Amino acid sequence: MQLYESNQIKIHNSLTGKKEQFKPISEGHIGMYVCGPTVYSHVHLGNVRTFMSFDMVFRYLRHLGYKVRYVRNITDAGHLENDADAGEDKITKKARLEQIEPMEVVQRYTVDFHNILNTFNFLPPSIEPTATGHIIEQIELINTIIQNGFAYEVNGSVYFDVYKFNETHEYGKLSKRKLEDLIHNTRELDGQTDKRNPQDFALWKKAEPQHIMRWPSPWSDGFPGWHLECTAMSTKYLGDHFDIHGGGMDLKFPHHECEIAQNEAAKGKSPVNYWMHANMLELNGQRMSKTTGNIINPDELLSGNNSIFSKAYSPSVIRFFIAQSSYRSVLDLTDDGLLASEKGFFRLMEGIHMLDSLKVSDTSSIDVETWKQACYNAMNDDFNTPILIAHLFEAIKYINQIKEGKSTINAEDLKLLKDTIHTFAFEILGLENLTKKEAGMDKLSGAVDILIKLRQDARANKDFALSDKIRDELAEVGIQLKDGKEGTTFSVS
Template identity: 75%
Template sequence: MALYKEQGLKIYNSMTGKKELFTPISEGNVGMYVCGPTVYSNVHLGNCRTFISFDLVFRYLKHLGYKVRYVRNITDAGHLENDGETGEDRITKKARLEQIEPMEVVQRYTVDFHNILEKFNNLPPSIEPTATGHIVEQIETIKTIIDKGFAYEVNGSVYFDVFKFNKDHDYGKLSGRALEDMIANTRELSAQSDKRNPQDFALWKKAEPQHIMRWPSPWSDGFPGWHLECTVMSTKYLGESFDIHGGGMDLKFPHHECEIAQGEASTGKNPVNYWMHANMLTLNGKKMAKSTGNNILPTEIFSGNNDILSKAFSPSVTRFFMLQANYRSILDFSNEALLASEKGFNRLIDAYNSIDKLPSHPSNSSFPVREWRQRCYDAMNDDFNSPVLIATLFEAVKAINAIKEGEIQITKDDIEVLKTTMHDFIFDVLGLVDVAAVNENNLEKLSGAVELLINLRAEARNNKDFATSDKIRDELLEIGIQLKDGKEGTTFSID
């Protein structure tokens, strides 16, 4: 029996503001769409948080036994820097600055995006469609929306008629806005507009002569509106209605609101059952953003080459740091928080690695392993509450250490359950990586060498030659290998 049948997963639905029991449209199958990046510069850590959050969702759904189709787009068509009617798009601008082709920009930063997410041990999505690869489909959807009367053409551009849509639909229901309020609070736009109303948004834009990224369409040589690609590609690969749509909080309005409008206008159906929004990662208390320069790149964290951190941190430690907060909470990035996470992470991994050496008791188990395992699931079932999961895993860390000390007992069967559960959650669900264990072949040789030193040190200690024993201990520590004297002998860990 699939796990999902016995575990009641609840998801916080941004649309209703409530945690709801998750029931996919088709039993056992999940369709999930997540808004991907615009590839015009290096992906920064704030971007990564969102994708790590949804990687957790993806991993847990899979762990529960669902067959998941995870679609995440790459926005590679040029979109304008602001809502003005003229101006350069981001990708073209970058291309001009770096004196390369726009598609070279796209390629370069798509590769960067993939590399970084791989370092964070994110699983690749099932389908990663690009906006430029779906121009034909986007044009078809625009035609449909025009036919249904929810869009109009002006001077080669096509706009979505928000006012007309709002007459018998609710534009703003996701973000809790009312169209009337938006009208009252509309900012003055200096640029001249072809729109009937400022709230209308572009489905197709006629390209200015200097605009390089352009495609022919029935209305003009131009390019699609930003919101359209997600509607088109989610519909194409997941259907007119699908289960989960995710993205960063900052996309809730207007991007996701527009997606709903486009979907409902073109198909008449509610496109998404569960909306999920990952919250922002802040730096110095402010949102990380490419446009303001308030950000840090993952490579700067891994290398330690930055002004914020006192040392380098591995991708897994960084990921662990993020997973210690709920995806719906704002999380502030700081050196102190990373240092704390690193210690905790190492303690967790060390405990896991020591399970194999635990002594078993023929009959007694004073640690309630099965009850504990269910609490791990309970945590994740409660809207992917990774911080509570981690807290629960630390209960096992305590137990493991207590067993090691001989303070409590556990049976062989329970050790097996403990180990499997720890492995499932640490590595499969949370997606953490034991850096030292990655290269197992070399680790074995290294272990042999360290064991030799441990034995030499033990001999020296027996002979009360503490100068030698301390030399071995201290110099190993300097290299990054810590010896740990316990009741059952000495073990070691590698930083």
């Protein structure tokens, strides 16, 4: 018997706006597609948060015994600036600015993407297709949509006819947008486009003479539309109808909306049963944005080489911080939040390490079986990692009570407690089994804490020369002190 037979999952389906009981199309098997990165720049922490959310979903589904085919694509062509149908390809622009080949850009940032995800202990997807590796499939898909009457060709470009589609289908069902409202809120384009209507979107674009990335097609030398790529790749590997499609909230419209329309126009059926969307990551209360500069890359946070945070943080601490919030909630990345998560992470790890030294008794005063089921219940409820973590800390409370002789546990329950907490902390949340000592933090933290205390005493005695001397000499050896409302912290550069 597989675990999924006794654990009924509920998933918040963006298509219906409700939590629904999950029932796979084929018993014991799950097809899951998640929109991957456009590899023209370093992956930022907002992207990491989205992919980490689905990494934990993937881990849990596999733990339950499902055979999961997880497809996460790489967009290496066709994604134009501002997610539009006109303008320059993001990868081509980067190649032009750096005076290198577009595929050098793709290779550089694909490697960077994989390195970052490996650092954060991600499991690799089952298949990682690229847009440029599926040009033939995209051309065939466009031909089918044209033949079915939902697309038209103009001057070598092919556009999806949203108006025609909406006569027999519902465009906007995922994002809950009405076509009439979209029309009302769209300005006239004054003949600057080949589109029949502003809401139509490109399936194939004729390449301008200066456009480097191009492929032959029945309509022109050109390149596929960004939305089309995901439809072609998801259905090739998961079929015309599959279980779960995930991505960031910002992709719901127009990207995922267009995916649904393309699939219904080509295949006559809606492609996905459960749409899942991870919410945004903010930085100090504001949306992360490259244009405003309110952004931080993973390497900067991991190394401490930034002007925003007081210290460097380990990958597992950042992963733990992200897991403390529901994937559907906006998450604000702050120094105070990370410092609190770091304390919580090491408290959890130290409690887990304490398991091996616990004394067993003939009886148990702790109901481990009920606690274990509560952990499963949390993950079964739309992958509720914050509630799961609360249950893990409940286990740490039990461990401390047993250590202090206030509670008892027998050998069988101790094994169950240990196996369960290891499963959820390491296998499902993907944390590293790491204590402060193993992280090399205990001795350094202890030594710096002594110096911080001496500096505080010096300042209290108005001995500012000694206070400054401690700060400056620590800085000379790469230890930066930062005074804040919660006290003094340090970072190592």
